[in-house]
Amino acid sequence: MALFSRVSGSVGLITLQNPPVNALSAAVRQGIVDSVKRALSDPEVKSVVICGENGVFCGGADIKEFGGNMSGPPLIPMIHAIEAANKPVVAAIEGSALGGGLELALGCHYRIAHSKARLGLPEVSLGLLPAAGGTQRLPRLIGVPAALDLITTGRHITAAEALQLGIVDQVTKQSTVNAAVNFALNVAEKPLDARRISTFPCPHSSDLDALFEEAMQKVQKSARGAIAPVACVQAVRAAATQPYNQGMEREKELMATLFTSGQARALQYCFFAQRAVGKWRMPNGACWDTSKPRPVHKVAVIGLGTMGRGILVALAQTGLSVVAVETQEMQLMEAKQAVSGMLERGAKRRGVVPTLHNITYSQNIKSVAEVDLVIEAVFEDMALKEKVFQQLSAVCKPGTFLCTNTSALDIDHLASQTGNPELVVGMHFFAPAHVMKLLEVVYGPRSSPQAVATAMHLGKKMGKIGVAVGNCRGFVGNRMLKPYIEQAFFLLEEGGTPEKIDQALEEFGFPMGVFKMSDLSGLDIGWRVRKGDGLAESSAASQQSPRIRDGRRYSPLGDLLCEQGRFGQKTGHGWYQYDKPGSQLARSDPWLHSFLEGYRAQHGLVARRIDQQEVLERCLYVLINEGFRILEDGIASGPEDIDIIYVFGYGWPRHRGGPMFYAGMVGLAKVLERLEHYHQAHPDVPYLQPCSLLRRLVASGSPPVNTWKEVIKKVRSQL
Ligand SMILES: CCCCCCCCCCCCCC(=O)CC(=O)SCCNC(=O)CCNC(=O)[C@H](O)C(C)(C)COP(=O)(O)OP(=O)(O)OC[C@H]1O[C@@H](n2cnc3c(N)ncnc32)[C@H](O)[C@@H]1OP(=O)(O)O
Numbered sequence: 001m002a003l004f005s006r007v008s009g010s011v012g013l014i015t016l017q018n019p020p021v022n023a024l025s026a027a028v029r030q031g032i033v034d035s036v037k038r039a040l041s042d043p044e045v046k047s048v049v050i051c052g053e054n055g056v057f058c059g060g061a062d063i064k065e066f067g068g069n070m071s072g073p074p075l076i077p078m079i080h081a082i083e084a085a086n087k088p089v090v091a092a093i094e095g096s097a098l099g100g101g102l103e104l105a106l107g108c109h110y111r112i113a114h115s116k117a118r119l120g121l122p123e124v125s126l127g128l129l130p131a132a133g134g135t136q137r138l139p140r141l142i143g144v145p146a147a148l149d150l151i152t153t154g155r156h157i158t159a160a161e162a163l164q165l166g167i168v169d170q171v172t173k174q175s176t177v178n179a180a181v182n183f184a185l186n187v188a189e190k191p192l193d194a195r196r197i198s199t200f201p202c203p204h205s206s207d208l209d210a211l212f213e214e215a216m217q218k219v220q221k222s223a224r225g226a227i228a229p230v231a232c233v234q235a236v237r238a239a240a241t242q243p244y245n246q247g248m249e250r251e252k253e254l255m256a257t258l259f260t261s262g263q264a265r266a267l268q269y270c271f272f273a274q275r276a277v278g279k280w281r282m283p284n285g286a287c288w289d290t291s292k293p294r295p296v297h298k299v300a301v302i303g304l305g306t307m308g309r310g311i312l313v314a315l316a317q318t319g320l321s322v323v324a325v326e327t328q329e330m331q332l333m334e335a336k337q338a339v340s341g342m343l344e345r346g347a348k349r350r351g352v353v354p355t356l357h358n359i360t361y362s363q364n365i366k367s368v369a370e371v372d373l374v375i376e377a378v379f380e381d382m383a384l385k386e387k388v389f390q391q392l393s394a395v396c397k398p399g400t401f402l403c404t405n406t407s408a409l410d411i412d413h414l415a416s417q418t419g420n421p422e423l424v425v426g427m428h429f430f431a432p433a434h435v436m437k438l439l440e441v442v443y444g445p446r447s448s449p450q451a452v453a454t455a456m457h458l459g460k461k462m463g464k465i466g467v468a469v470g471n472c473r474g475f476v477g478n479r480m481l482k483p484y485i486e487q488a489f490f491l492l493e494e495g496g497t498p499e500k501i502d503q504a505l506e507e508f509g510f511p512m513g514v515f516k517m518s519d520l521s522g523l524d525i526g527w528r529v530r531k532g533d534g535l536a537e538s539s540a541a542s543q544q545s546p547r548i549r550d551g552r553r554y555s556p557l558g559d560l561l562c563e564q565g566r567f568g569q570k571t572g573h574g575w576y577q578y579d580k581p582g583s584q585l586a587r588s589d590p591w592l593h594s595f596l597e598g599y600r601a602q603h604g605l606v607a608r609r610i611d612q613q614e615v616l617e618r619c620l621y622v623l624i625n626e627g628f629r630i631l632e633d634g635i636a637s638g639p640e641d642i643d644i645i646y647v648f649g650y651g652w653p654r655h656r657g658g659p660m661f662y663a664g665m666v667g668l669a670k671v672l673e674r675l676e677h678y679h680q681a682h683p684d685v686p687y688l689q690p691c692s693l694l695r696r697l698v699a700s701g702s703p704p705v706n707t708w709k710e711v712i713k714k715v716r717s718q719l
């Protein structure tokens, strides 16, 4: 709702009340409509201030209403009524003015912001556009290029930037409401014609066509198939080329298309899923609101290779004091240089002082004795990690949390190497660790809720999205990646090429197909794992057929490439060729194609044409199937966990909502049917066998993704 009061004699104060962000629910809209009417009809009221309760102006439309019946007064006429008012209306912006919140403020005649406020039109990230006049008013106020930037990226800006752009009229460090009330008293009698943004001509450059052409190309390149950024450009174009009323019609038409699209549903699901994963729960019932994190002031990172360096940068940027331990002198020197460079560049970008002094470097593990939490990032080698955990357990002060960045190894086994297994959890960062948002926090059977809470809290401080998951080989993300990569190898055997398979996945929306991604991470990583598992040994040594392991179909293609020293980008050759080792531009490699032909000939395989549909169905449905197994096993507590891991850690296109949401969109029955079909064709590939949870969900009518947790609970209780 919204509260009306009269202050300073003649100012009508309208306060939006809908915690926590004063979203524009039906009740709030009704409250605004009623309060504005009251203010305009009260002769004692000479001017009006609109503010939000609890230091937040307004977080925009109530996103929860989008899924249901949208009753209550509509936003557009409400904002028109404010703009048309014959008494000045001032927006007092504290906290956030986002989406419909900023559109409401743009309908006001003046805007005063607190210096710490954030403003923006983030609708594009929800698969929408600012459809309460935002696409028409903002370009008229600040010009086409600046409006295009804000509307197509959805970025939040500071009050200082908003002032510079001309979005707000004044910035204050004092009470925003007081400043706005004083401002309203001063402008009470001033004429309003020049303050109604919808009446402004849209300022624009002479070559409008070139400007929009360039903007369209830019968004199409980065959108990876998302339609909202394109619609945003089209709506702003209408503002620049048509009268306001026609522009509003175009905005409405574009919004109607977006609003009913699957992409908007997917992106809105991601919004809530991202928040849901913060409310973690362990199988023993311990959860986020009953488990308090322990304060962490000093942290150690062990091993300064690729991952350790990124983790160190992310930690130092939080302002924490960090001890960095690396045994190899050369690596230590290189790491110091690389970390300083990353911190300096990051600080320059953000306009702050680099936090180099927060780090102490050492070659001696004993220097971690006083830290509160350790993150181990040495080679992926169980024997080495065992030794490191034994040492840590001996040298660290009592109560120190011991975390590992292992990609797949058993957390519980590492915990058993220490005197206090309850203090051990996985903190699985993604490369590059100072950039990638995802953090899998992995609890073993003996990890304490406090250890999980502390790792999640530290991750949040580092700007990460933490997802708490159970302990199994590869945890959630890498466990699901295994069958995905395996299918890609099989498709190569059957006639596919890295280029065609990658193209299908990139057209789906991944930033990189499976083969480019493998070249980037290094083919040797998977090779080492397969060797460790006894899979990658040569057929002569193993006495097995080269294409069968333990009775299951196996593709040795990746191993054969590694035997040739082709480890991907770092060696200049992998599934593609590169100009030189370390180059990033992947080029098709004729050697690889004749190698594949030779391989097929040797094994009597006849290449067939594989279309995009088969690539997507086999690679993605097998990954989704593993996701269902993970849910069944209780490794992830809900589909949101898996989806957020894939969106933020593996480049799954956000506008497709994550793999589990996507399965729901495709239809669970269809996913099941296609898996059955492929499993029949490839009975020696167990990953293609549909998981029983998927079967149960289909049998119970394919309920919507947000109800799966209930079904899973029932399935588990019956086991
Ligand atoms: C055929 C049909 C045709 C249809 C045509 C329809 C035409 C309709 C015309 C009307 C057009 C309206 C257009 C419009 O106005 C669109 C919008 O405004 S969309 C919303 C835009 N706003 C946002 O994207 C902001 C989202 N929120 C945030 O970014 C952050 O929450 C914020 C920075 C505000 C605060 O961050 P923080 O303090 O970190 O808190 P949390 O993020 O954890 O949030 C706390 C809590 O609040 C919930 N929440 C936040 N924002 C909203 C929201 N806008 N609506 C509902 N709920 C919101 C959030 O989910 C958290 O709650 P949990 O329970 O923890 O999930």
Ligand SMILES: NC(=O)C1=CN([C@@H]2O[C@H](COP(=O)(O)OP(=O)(O)OC[C@H]3O[C@@H](n4cnc5c(N)ncnc54)[C@H](O)[C@@H]3O)[C@@H](O)[C@H]2O)C=CC1
Pocket: 302, 303, 304, 305, 306, 307, 308, 325, 326, 327, 328, 331, 376, 377, 378, 379, 380, 381, 384, 388, 405, 406, 407, 408, 428, 429, 430, 431, 521
């Ligand atoms: N590279 C990646 O993309 C990802 C790797 N990981 C995991 O992170 C861990 C580290 O991986 P990378 O950084 O890629 O390895 P890396 O090979 O780049 O670096 C490992 C570093 O640890 C150092 N080291 C070895 N023993 C040590 C000891 N006893 N004390 C201190 N330092 C020691 C090495 O000298 C080396 O500098 C592994 O467990 C890996 O599985 C996790 C996510 C992604």
